[in-house]
Amino acid sequence: xxxxxxxxxxxxxxxxxxxxxxxxxxxxxxxxxxxxxxxxxxxxxxxxxxxxxxxxxxxxxxxxxxxxxxxxxxxxxxxxxxxxxxxxxxxxxxxxxxxxxxxxxxxxxxxxxxxxxxxxxxxxxxxxxxxxxxxxxxxxxxxxxxxxxxxxxxxxxxxxxxxxxxxxx
Ligand code: ADP
Numbered sequence: 001x002x003x004x005x006x007x008x009x010x011x012x013x014x015x016x017x018x019x020x021x022x023x024x025x026x027x028x029x030x031x032x033x034x035x036x037x038x039x040x041x042x043x044x045x046x047x048x049x050x051x052x053x054x055x056x057x058x059x060x061x062x063x064x065x066x067x068x069x070x071x072x073x074x075x076x077x078x079x080x081x082x083x084x085x086x087x088x089x090x091x092x093x094x095x096x097x098x099x100x101x102x103x104x105x106x107x108x109x110x111x112x113x114x115x116x117x118x119x120x121x122x123x124x125x126x127x128x129x130x131x132x133x134x135x136x137x138x139x140x141x142x143x144x145x146x147x148x149x150x151x152x153x154x155x156x157x158x159x160x161x162x163x164x165x166x167x168x169x
Contacts, residue, residue, distance in 0.1 A: 022034055022038050
């Protein structure tokens with residue numbers, strides 16, 4: 001099925017979709033940026049679910065490039081899909097790990113039966129990934145994905161991020 005890809009400038013916690021993707025860190029226990037916004041607005045149910053995941057499947061944390069879903073608390077969406085982006089490195093090519101964040105999130109979305117998914121620009125904040133390259137990897141990976149998700153929305157926080165995605169789409 002063809003996946004429709006769209007771009008929105010704004011805050012990922014304002015999106016009305018089946019699932020929003022969190023640019024989490026391996027601990028799953030919260031952080032800044034998207035992660036902070038999701039936990040602040042979603043309330044304690046999300047953190048509680050993350051703690052349970054840490055106590056069961058992911059004792060050492062969620063590995064980079066993987067994704068896992070929790071309920072979404074008060075966010076008004078059905079699920080949060082947490083994925084851990086790689087830190088940018090000038091000496092090591094970690095593009096495959098970043099691509100994996102998008103493909104694994106879509107795989108989890110398919111398992112859940114989510115039809116619409118909103119992504120942030122994973123790794124392009126605190127993790128330092130250059131926006132143009134992060135946008136290219138995000139779009140190429142979603143365009144190539146074999147997924148039943150009908151609607152993928154990239155939610156870009158500022159003008160620069162929006163422009164980077166818009167140039168490529
Ligand atoms: P990472 O640690 O993976 O880099 P960040 O959350 O620091 O994750 O940033 C990822 C991207 O999300 C950055 O481009 C940042 O500007 C953007 N961002 C931050 N807050 C939000 C938000 N509430 N909604 C959408 N995008 C956001």
